[in-house]
Structures are given as structure tokens and as C-alpha cells.
Amino acid sequence: MTADGQRLHLVPSQFTVGHQPHATFPEDDEWIALVRAPEGLTVVREASPFGDAQRWVGFYGDAGHGLDAPGMLAAIVGPLAEAGIPVFVASTYHADLVLVPEHAQRGAADALRAAGHRVEGA
Template sequence: MITTNRRLSVLPSPFVIEHLADRSAPVDDSWFAAVRAPEGLTVIREAPPAVVDGQERWIGLYGDDPHELDLPGMLAAVVGPLGAAGVPVFVTSTFHSDLVLVPQQRFTDAAAVLRTAGHTLVETR
């Protein structure tokens, strides 16, 4: 039987998400993840120390239980309960796991929802 209860690391720094319509690659090495798509580049960076007006901060949850690419339900097990609770997410995936970002102001709600769903959150901050 496959279990989809995840062990999620809470990454130590908050992130910001940028959309760069006129770029196909980041301009520097300060990015955490970058995805190129037809409409431009999406870049996830560690948030700067000072809050920038209008720039939402996100908390990263990363599955520290690597799994095969063909194992079904791993991401759905995390985003399903969050969606049902009305917690927004932004997701990007790696070869080994998924990075799920939740708005910083909703992190307490997200953590409670995920724990109730059977997931383990490991604070690394």
C-alpha cells in the first residue's frame, strides 16, 4: 500500500514569486527556482529582508521524502487539503519532490490543515 502522508520541511527563509514577461532566463544567480513558459519566466527567490510594498511573502514546504516520478497522489495529498481549506498555493516540482509555497500570513492555517491531514512538518527555520 502506498502512503501519501508526507514529511515536509518548512524552509528557513520566506520567498517571493516574480513573473518576468520579457525574460527567458534569470538575470543573476539569486533565484531558488525558475520556470520558463510561453508567457515568460516565473522566478522564486528568497525574500529580501525589507518588505517591499505589494510583494507577497511565501513560506516553502519541501517534501523531504523523495519519491519516484511515477508515484501517484504525492502532490495531491498536500494541495488537496490546502485547497479544501481555502489556502492558496504555488507549486513547482523537482526531480525528487515538490516545493509547495503558501502565503506567509496563512502559514499557521496551512500547517494545521496539513497536520490534520496526517502530514509531518519539520521546522528548519
């Protein structure tokens, strides 16, 4: 697997990204990803249909690449940065979940396609 021309799909869920400054673990188990840092806990959750928090959509690689494949994430976030689209990334052992604000979904998909990636579901 090379960094160029990755096959990505739009995750069907929408997400929220929250910060809990004094928590070390969330009070519930409804989270998708957690990142614990000295300044607190970052929690990625599936968005509630009733919430008013900013919604994010996710692009995820169809083929896992493992930890030894260089440039995989850079090949995705680079074109998004050039297009002025903010990202939040949650990495797994096999691939990266790249979140962009919901309102930027179309622009993100266009930027990724222009960079040579195949984007499905967007």
C-alpha cells in the same frame, strides 16, 4: 513511499514569486526556481529582508519520492485547497516545494496535519 502521511518540513527561508513577461532568463543568478512559459518567466527567489514583495513560505518533503509515485502532490495541495489557502509549487525530481503565503503558514500547517501529514518546523 505513499501519498498519505508524508513528512514535510518548513523551509527556513522565505520566498518571493515574480513574473517577467518578456524575459527568457533572469538577469542575475539569485533565483531558486525558474519556469519558462509562452507568457514569460516565473522566478522564485529567496526573499530579501528589505523587499516589500509578498512573502511565501515553503513546505518540502523530507523523503524523496521520485517521478513514479502517484498522488504525492495532490495529497498536499488538496487539503490546502479545501482550507482556502493558495499555493505555488516548484517540483524537483525528488519532491515538491509547496509555497503558501506567509500569513497562511499556521493555517497551512494545521490543514496538512489534519490530513495526516507530519509537519516539522511550523
